[in-house]
Amino acid sequence: MINRNELRIELLSPTFLGNAEKKGIWRTPPLKALLREWWRIAAAPAAGYRHQTLRDQEGMLFGQAWLESGASRSKVRLALAHWKEGKSQWGHQDQTVKHGEVKSPVGSQLYLGYGPLIYKRDTGLGLQNNSVLEAGGSNVLKLAWPAEETIIPQVLQLIHWFGTVGGRSRNGWGSLAFAGQDTLHAEQSALKAVLRPLIDCLQLDWPHAIGQDKQGALIWESKKPFADWVAAMRFLAQTKIEYRTMFSFSTGAGSNRIEDRHIIAYPVTHHDVRAWGGQARLANQLRFKLFRDSQQRLRARIYHTPHVCPLPDVRLDQLAVWQKIHGRLDQNPELQRLGGAQ
Structure with missing residues (x-):
């Protein structure tokens, strides 16, 4: 049996996703990588935190080409309602913060987003590559997985609480949320x-x-x-x-x-x-x-x-x-x- 779900994604901060042409665009591969990232954390306790056990289990679920049993396709399927490109200009004024090790204030967006964001003397803060998905953008993620993989709903909940995607996502860029999911409380199992x-x-x-x-x-x-x-x-x-x-x-x-x-x-x-x-x-x-x-x-x-x-x-x-x-x-x-x- 197959479980299916449709989740509306909202971007809460600008998101630096890129395709082969370095254009910011909605794509499924980064979302699958996000699923795998939080699947590892959710599945780690049952695997005794043994990385090799977890790696084998991940390969069987998400697809692999290294196990002795032979290559296998992913049992998790993803699709997006659209693959629209983002905006080609950075239209936001940077706000400065104090940095005790430099003489002048520094731009907060540049500090947290250096790489996808660059500063040029003639034009100011802008994009390194062609486009960015803006905050407030949305899409619908269609997801299917084997019914015996009962951990997937927990993974989706963790992504809603903690998940970010794209360039500099550890700094809060690419924060996303699933519409209708619960807010985070300490008692959540x-x-x-x-x-x-x-x-x-x-x-x-x-x-x-x-x-x-x-x-x-x-x-x-x-x-x-x-x-x-x-x-x-x-x-x-x-x-x-x-x-x-x-x-x-x-x-x-x-x-x-x-x-x-x-x-x-x-x-x-x-x-x-x-x-x-x-x-x-x-x-x-x-x-x-x-x-x-x-x-x-x-x-x-x-x-x-x-x-x-x-x-x-x-x-x-x-x-x-x-x-x-x-x-x-x-x-x-x-x-x-x-x-x-x-």
Whole structure:
């Protein structure tokens, strides 16, 4: 038997999707990648957090060409109601934020979206490539999957709560929501099933859970709603700058040792690590998401999917680094842990 569902997707922030011609366009491959991403987190507990077991199960469900049993097609099928292109111009004025390590204020949109967004002296902030899907855009996702895959509804709920798609999506770009889905509350079983103690998460080198500590889930939400995504992204940019710059560098380019801020994300401009070379990458573990609360107001969410740094020769106390960041977020008067008064 096959289960089917149709979900109306709303984009809550601009979305940098690209096809082979680098044009921003609605496409199914990024949405399938998003399904796989949250499927891994939802399925990880039952697999005992064993990556090889999870990889084999994922291949059998979503398609693969590496198992000894032979290549298989995906059992999950996706279709979109339309494949429309986005706008070709960036028509939004950037809002600046303070950065303690540079003399002048920095643009919040450029800070969080550098790459898809670029700044040119003659034209100002614009798009690197041809187009972007604007906030407020919508589509209908048609989804079919085997009835025995009972975890898929949980995956869809997690995507609604935490999912982002496209370029710089870890910084809150490409935040999406499914119409009619519940807002996130601490008692939701779909969330509890994917929480894991921070110290246990740091035993593995891949994102497999949302962390938790003695204070609860490592999920923070803005106390106040925002008028639009522009204001929300400015808030997230300022928040990110504050917790990153709390770790000062004592070295510069070509450093012969790793410092605390390197653990947050890498590379860091003007602060590369010689031993890691020019190709080392650490994605942000703290992720941003825009969402609508129970009153349909736009708010911001920050959550942590912790894992140990997979790069070699890391002798820092990574647990201590993350605990300092969590403490800073807890002290931010504009944030509250999940479950606080709305």
